[in-house]
Amino acid sequence: MQKKITIIGAGLVGSLSAIYLAKRGYLVNVYERRQDARKTNIYAGRSINLALSDRGWLALEKTGISADIKQIAIPMYGRQLHYADSSQAFYAYGKNDQAIYSVSRGTLNMRLLDLADAFDNVTLHFEHKAKSMDLAAGTVLIEHEGNDTLTHSDLVLCTDGAYSTGRMGMQLGMEQFNYNQFYIDCGYKELTIPAGANGSYLVEKEALHIWPRGKYMMIALPNLDGSFTCTLFFPFEGAPSFNSLQTREQVTQFFNEQFADAVAIMPELVDEYMRNHNSPLVTIKCAPWTMHDKFALMGDAAHALVPFFGQGMNCGFEDVRVFDELIDKHNENFTEVLKEYQTLRKPDADAIADMALNNFREMSELSADPMFQLQKKIEININAKYPEVWIPAYSLVTFSPQVRYSEALQRGQQQQRIMDTILQQPNISTHWDSNEIVEQAVAMLQAN
Template sequence: MTGERDEIAVVGAGLAGCLLACFLARRGHQVALYERRPDPRSGAPERGRSINLALSERGLDALRRIGLAEQVMADALPMRGRMIHPVAGAPGFQSYSVSGGRAINSISRGALNNALLEAAAKLPGVRIAFEHRLVGLDPATATMTFETPGGTVTAGARVVLGTDGAGSAVRGQLLAHGLVTESVDFLDYGYKELTIPPLGGDFALDPGALHIWPRGTSMMIALPNPDRSFTCTLFWPTHGTASFASLGSAAAIERHFAQHYPDLPPIAPNLVDDYQHNPVGVLGTVRCDPWQVDGRVALLGDAAHAIVPFYGQGANCAFEDVVELDRCLDECAGDWSAALPLFQRRRQDNAEAIARMALANFVEMRDKVASPVFRTRKRVEHALERALPGRYVSQYELVSFSTVPYAQVRRRVRQQYQVVGLAAAGLAAVVGAAVALGLRRRG
């Protein structure tokens, strides 16, 4: 235990935890990376758990800093826009960027986790302990208790960093000690995953787009995978007549999809089996305060601020947390007691900003993307971007294709809308005056 006291403990070897271990080892720290699961490199993913994610500029920026971006992007599938699938008629494409050249990237979640885990394992000073489930934490001494296949063990550390997801055991321990408060706002929606397999050895849909089936109060999306399949995710209400609870029998499932998603059954032969056997996941926003205690225990990523997935920014935001913590350690000369509070001050407003934008984007994706008004607004927005390059930039581009802080994005977009609104009002006034003058002259 004496040697352990010199380690930085990272609890949770998911995406954020593995990336954080790499950054800390690069700084010369001894790192202990604890994970409750067995080694994910030696097993198959759980059924119904997302196998891909959308990686954009914030996540790529973090990967570049440890030299992994090129490796990860080798298997990436760039998605340059949304493909909207109506109930009737042909799908329509909506570009994400004004140039049409920028893309978010569909990445295998498991492959990315494994790449980060391998990178961490190769670094000097990193040790990884799988099948270690945190069941106790003394925040005053940073002493942890784990359940393992061999029994209960204890371990100490200089600092404990919780990167163990929305259901964080580290956050749970801090709550039990009365050191943090939390709120969890669940949506009245859940999610279930389906699969579209390759068709004739190729993609059944255009792999260069994120596919959306907007249906007003519900929707489905599909992202391409490197094996030429698509992972579909249903986002439906959890209760009511058009919800997960309302469909039971195979016949009812087939009728519902034939009516509301008619282009799916012909390309999803396992639709009924997937629907009946894949679990329904919950969707919610986690907030807590503070994110750290006495410069000794802290939370990062979803453990501190889980968000709903509708902006594709969960992993990107968590990666940005790691970059910011690294920056704070630089500015504080490695003093954790100063760096951790600074990290929270720098990131908390940004986490709240993306949480709100993600909730708003859910409404946009399920209700608005198919409407003529929305399409017109996007055309106007792209026209403004072409007319005012660098001065007018859409919210989507700022979030997905830049590292402008999320809170700053929200402020900038509000200012842009105000300017555009004033300009539109001024133009309307000029046009109105011209029309009135013309009428008077004719009169």
């Protein structure tokens, strides 16, 4: 009999999982609380950019849609650092053509919805709100225009994001549900570098721009139209902070001091700063992710991450790919699929959640630190000579989807211990590019 699947949430992970499950011939119903993003621009005034990297691409490729998505993605081959004195430096992310890709969340979501909608066995229901679920029975109570309907299915996937209704149902309805939501002291605000004449890019197009300033930073990702979406990551309290910068004068003075090169190409800066919302940044961890043989959390609903490793969407897409592989492995026995899905993915999501929290320091503080830059250069040397042996943690996470996040975390910690020892050598600043240093690091790694 054709299996019936209910997906709650038609965001990035919900629509990708609809595509995967539709390809299996299942009958898929997707319920989304909001309006159809393709008809009414719910992203109006918000241009959220995401960095799609190899884990995301692999999940798109496995279901045959990576070429569709490549059309709306811009490669970024490295970090373009902008210092306070307006000098700049470029650090490649990896070798040659290794890149992460800037995509607009809204554009990507609409493309995925179109691809899902093209299947006869997928029905997208917008403005349908999941009010409650019976986790054991696999039923969901759906509200639409004031009417409630109870849906029955063989599997309920909850892909409704960080503020998931399904997860809240588990928190309220289960006797033992571990749950942790943790806000960092820092929030974000979106700003814009507009396109130049004829859609030209006013700073390097194929880079992720960072203005690292220790306790805070600004980043910028390219859009297809020549503009860049900038994000200011900034403390809520203290000085400087969102709280300390309230007036137009304060904003102007602060940006002139700290981001002079950007101010010159951000004509709407002060208006945008005053108008745009300050958004919080949350990490969410929970367990279990699955209930009985019918219910699973996926994507941000299971594991919301802070954005500093650019892995939130990639991790969610990887959930979908792994889940699909497990359906093959367990021959459509959903009880077994759900069990192994949780066993495999929970430690990986925990690992990338922790790495994402740590990476704020890497981006905002260490990028401005000469020792950090030296470490990066040494690691590039080691990696060039021993490309299969020493792969930096950033590369493992970003460009090595065959390596689990939990393994990347462990290997990264091991490498960091080795680099800490090497960076303490007295003459390292003159000696850093010697072959001896490379051999020493690799010997330490292999001795472990």
